Amino acid sequence: MTTPYQQYPQGVSDKSKVVAGVLGILLGGFGVGRFYMGDTKTGVLQLVVTLVTCGFGALWGTIDGILILVNGGVDGQGRPLRD
Template sequence: MTYPPQPGYPQGVSDKSKIVAGVLQILLGGFGVGRFYMGDTKTGVIQLIVTLVTCGIGSLWGLIDGILILVNGGVDAHGRPLRD
């Protein structure tokens, strides 16, 4: 589902939310859920594999990634910046 362009946002802003992606990544980042939400399946699968191989220690990557998404934003699978 795509949203119409929001007032104040440049054309080409993603329909995915930075807040949702960041919170999903913080809570379920070990499974790559925030990255799957953003459409970045490659990184999501790698995060899942790292978490499984390291017996859960790799989930720290997801936590840090979620914080970075909330602070710096990110891009969706099409390279568009996430909306606020």
């Protein structure tokens, strides 16, 4: 589905790699970076792991955010994030 206001190619996400990575680093324990990308299952899982481990699981979100910044990633629909 294309709209007249669409400014990105069909195969590229409208979500930013930089925003997803920074959200992952700063608020990764709450799954915010994954929620932003549209990957709600992983976002909920990151939140649950953080709560169950009394905060130690937040390391997963921080590492995930760094990897998104370095390697990029895909949004919830499988499209690569834009730079």
